Amino acid sequence: MFEPTDDLDAFRQAVRAFAAAELPPELRAAVREGRQPTRAQQTQWHERLAAHGALVPHWPAEWGGRGWSVPQQMAFDEELALADAPELNSVTFDMIGPVLARFGDPAQKQRFLPAIASGRQWWCQGYSEPNAGSDLASLATRAERDGEHYVVNGAKIWTSYAQYADWMFCLVRTAREGKPQAGISFVLIDMASPGITVRPIVGIHGWVVFNEVFLDNVRVPVAQRVGEENQGWTIAKSLLEFERLKLARIGENKRRRARAREAGETRRRGDRRVADLPWFRARFADLEARLIALEANAARFIARQAAGEQLGAEVSMLKMRGSRLIQLWEELIVDALGTDAMPLSPAWLAGEAGAAPRDALAGTASSRRFLARGYTIAGGSSEIQHNILAKQVLGL
Amino acid sequence: MTALTDEQRMLMESAQRWCERANTAPQRRAVAEHPTGCPPERWRELGDMGWLGIALPEADGGLGAGLLAQCLLAETLGRGLLMEPYVASVALGSALMAEVADGELRADWLPALADGTRRVVWAAWEPGGDAEPSPPRTQATRQGDMWRLTGVKSWTPGAGGADALLVAAQMPQEPAAIGLFLVETAASGVTLDSQRLYDDSYAARVEFSNAPARLLRAAPSSEMLALLARVLDRGRVVHGAQTLGTAQTAFEITRDYLRTRRQFGHALSDNQVLQHRLVDLYVELQEAHALCLAAAQDPQPRLVAALGTRCAEVARHVWEEAVQLHGAIGMTEEYVLGAYVRRLALAADLYGTGPDCSERLAELSLGAAS
Numbered sequence: 049m050f051e052p053t054d055d056l057d058a059f060r061q062a063v064r065a066f067a068a069a070e071l072p073p074e075l076r077a078a079v080r081e082g083r084q085p086t087r088a089q090q091t092q093w094h095e096r097l098a099a100h101g102a103l104v105p106h107w108p109a110e111w112g113g114r115g116w117s118v119p120q121q122m123a124f125d126e127e128l129a130l131a132d133a134p135e136l137n138s139v140t141f142d143m144i145g146p147v148l149a150r151f152g153d154p155a156q157k158q159r160f161l162p163a164i165a166s167g168r169q170w171w172c173q174g175y176s177e178p179n180a181g182s183d184l185a186s187l188a189t190r191a192e193r194d195g196e197h198y199v200v201n202g203a204k205i206w207t208s209y210a211q212y213a214d215w216m217f218c219l220v221r222t223a224r225e226g227k228p229q230a231g232i233s234f235v236l237i238d239m240a241s242p243g244i245t246v247r248p249i250v251g252i253h254g255w256v257v258f259n260e261v262f263l264d265n266v267r268v269p270v271a272q273r274v275g276e277e278n279q280g281w282t283i284a285k286s287l288l289e290f291e292r293l294k295l296a297r298i299g300e301n302k303r304r305r306a307r308a309r310e311a312g313e314t315r316r317r318g319d320r321r322v323a324d325l326p327w328f329r330a331r332f333a334d335l336e337a338r339l340i341a342l343e344a345n346a347a348r349f350i351a352r353q354a355a356g357e358q359l360g361a362e363v364s365m366l367k368m369r370g371s372r373l374i375q376l377w378e379e380l381i382v383d384a385l386g387t388d389a390m391p392l393s394p395a396w397l398a399g400e401a402g403a404a405p406r407d408a409l410a411g412t413a414s415s416r417r418f419l420a421r422g423y424t425i426a427g428g429s430s431e432i433q434h435n436i437l438a439k440q441v442l443g444l
Numbered sequence: 445m446t447a448l449t450d451e452q453r454m455l456m457e458s459a460q461r462w463c464e465r466a467n468t469a470p471q472r473r474a475v476a477e478h479p480t481g482c483p484p485e486r487w488r489e490l491g492d493m494g495w496l497g498i499a500l501p502e503a504d505g506g507l508g509a510g511l512l513a514q515c516l517l518a519e520t521l522g523r524g525l526l527m528e529p530y531v532a533s534v535a536l537g538s539a540l541m542a543e544v545a546d547g548e549l550r551a552d553w554l555p556a557l558a559d560g561t562r563r564v565v566w567a568a569w570e571p572g573g574d575a576e577p578s579p580p581r582t583q584a585t586r587q588g589d590m591w592r593l594t595g596v597k598s599w600t601p602g603a604g605g606a607d608a609l610l611v612a613a614q615m616p617q618e619p620a621a622i623g624l625f626l627v628e629t630a631a632s633g634v635t636l637d638s639q640r641l642y643d644d645s646y647a648a649r650v651e652f653s654n655a656p657a658r659l660l661r662a663a664p665s666s667e668m669l670a671l672l673a674r675v676l677d678r679g680r681v682v683h684g685a686q687t688l689g690t691a692q693t694a695f696e697i698t699r700d701y702l703r704t705r706r707q708f709g710h711a712l713s714d715n716q717v718l719q720h721r722l723v724d725l726y727v728e729l730q731e732a733h734a735l736c737l738a739a740a741q742d743p744q745p746r747l748v749a750a751l752g753t754r755c756a757e758v759a760r761h762v763w764e765e766a767v768q769l770h771g772a773i774g775m776t777e778e779y780v781l782g783a784y785v786r787r788l789a790l791a792a793d794l795y796g797t798g799p800d801c802s803e804r805l806a807e808l809s810l811g812a813a814s
Binding site: 309312313321323324325326329330332333334336337338340341342344345347348355362365368369431434435437438441442444 | 447699702703713714716719720722723724726727730731732734735737738746747749750751753754757799801802803805806809810811813814
């Protein structure tokens with residue numbers, strides 16, 4: 049079992065030692081080299097984290113939570129990111145787990161929470177539809193009652209990692225009367241159910257993150273609805289506060305900072321190191337100053353939460369700034385690599401046997417840079433975050 | 445960052461009330477028209493409030509309240525657009541004096557600095573020199589018990605009207621030693637070329653020609669430069685706090701204007717494009733403020749360099765957007781915003797420009813460029 053200490057520096061050292069010993073080398077290499085980790089690689093890592101009590105330390109104690117403080121959890125995530133561990137699937141561990149712990153009935157908790165906490169179950173989130181992106185209230189996938197089942201018909205899109213998922217939590221329309229948000233229910237769907245088709249969507253980055261999920265007369269037991277019928281909107285909105293702090297993505301930013309420095313120190317333009325060129329230095333320092341400011345700002349929210357304060361809409365600013373900063377680092381990395389960043393081997397990217405990159409640092413920089421565009425779109429686009437801050441914080 | 449204490453809150457409230465009462469636009473104009481930009485009677489009033497000695501030890505007549513309290517005060521004074529050279533005199537001059545003076549000189553000067561009867565600034569910069577403390581070109585020579593200085597220091601905010609200057613000079617026959625001296629401005633051989641700056645504050649180039657000086661401390665070059673850098677960094681944090689206070693007010697003026705001003709039948713702030721631009725300013729200010737308080741609690745070079753980089757960027761972004769979002773009225777001198785715009789534009793370049801701070805941060809992370 050992994051035991052955190054109050055001394056955060058000592059804790060960070062322990063996390064580094066843990067990552068060195070436990071992070072599977074193939075997974076570390078995949079993350080480091082920008083290849084898409086497989087489900088099997090990730091499950092192996094989840095199981096090791098679970099065995100050390102470090103997969104869901106933020107959950108309620110009853111379901112495997114460990115009572116780590118927010119600074120301990122943040123430090124843990126950060127050190128793993130710096131050790132080239134993959135970002136954990138937040139849909140599974142940060143969203144559906146805590147949502148079930150809070151809103152699920154006893155049978156649902158018993159059925160799902162231990163499975164998720166073991167690291168072996170993977171979830172995806174069926175929210176977006178072809179005509180409902182950020183505006184979820186207009187979603188059209190419908191569920192009609194047939195005895196003790198719902199019959200679900202419709203299509204979901206941009207469903208991240210549906211190809212890996214065992215289960216999907218899904219917003220469906222169960223009523224057409226009243227306000228658009230009022231007729232939505234939150235149901236849990238077994239991805240092995242008859243009538244489900246998953247169509248992977250290859251991204252401009254070459255990874256399969258997104259999928260379309262078609263639901264054709266899928267029968268879902270009513271017992272798999274979470275909360276009351278037509279009250280699913282409340283659940284969908286309830287991203288827990290710790291998860292919102294995580295969205296500053298300090299660790300993911302620091303990982304990219306390290307890569308940018310590595311690119312600057314190892315690449316040359318003529319007889320000069322990139323790290324000695326004025327444009328690189330100015331941009332690196334500009335981004336680093338932003339990162340230091342983001343960290344100070346996140347620390348302020350962490351302290352407020354630790355003091356028992358409710359964090360309001362203001363915390364949206366962390367997601368807005370952290371996600372944009374990741375993109376700026378990726379752009380700097382591509383610029384530092386210059387023409388070295390141009391080749392991209394699809395076979396290498398897909399992890400095919402025998403494929404080898406000519407240049408492990410540069411080989412997938414282009415892919416990562418495209419991948420990073422997703423951070424300002426998913427989970428409430430930056431424009432939505434601006435709207436939230438304008439209305440709820442500035443009162444405009 | 446923990447919540448403010450009652451004492452800190454009271455300090456900020458009293459500074460805010462003082463600004464509302466004693467630092468209105470006509471009063472600020474009067475300060476700007478004063479030949480030195482720092483009328484002595486008003487300076488003593490600041491001393492009576494306890495603000496000039498806030499970070500000085502209690503044994504020296506100060507409040508011993510530390511850098512964080514000083515930053516909160518400076519932020520409030522920045523919000524109210526204090527014209528007097530607070531950072532130059534208190535956060536740099538008095539702070540350096542407290543660092544190096546001892547014995548009779550200390551007993552003689554520090555209580556007077558704390559109560560505002562005297563004012564000292566640090567002539568820190570070499571002409572055409574680095575933003576960081578660098579080996580001085582001013583030369584010190586010894587004449588019996590007295591020291592004499594000869595040389596030039598670059599633009600020094602608040603020097604006009606100061607009672608004395610702190611000056612680093614090269615020690616004679618000891619190329620690796622720097623002396624820090626106290627030079628009274630009324631002494632023979634001291635020439636101040638004091639100029640009004642574009643934000644209505646004042647700075648002076650200073651020339652010493654065999655000027656009499658008292659030695660406060662002599663030390664090996666690297667040791668003295670490290671000491672000076674430490675004091676300068678702490679002063680920069682206070683300057684950052686004051687600048688961010690000013691930027692916050694400029695932001696609030698702009699936000700309120702957009703809420704009030706109506707065009708095409710609705711308030712300007714109903715336009716989403718304008719809302720988002722206000723949000724960007726708000727978020728940048730919040731982040732920079734968090735960074736400033738972190739640096740106040742731990743003024744290490746990396747945080748100070750990051751703060752300087754962000755403050756310069758944010759100050760510039762705020763004033764440029766404030767003008768643009770107001771439209772033509774934002775470019776007028778008579779409207780309240782104008783004085784804030786001029787102050788922010790200047791503050792962004794003071795005590796190290798944004799690019800200076802950014803290159804320093806690059807050096808800390810990437811090493812010196814070869």
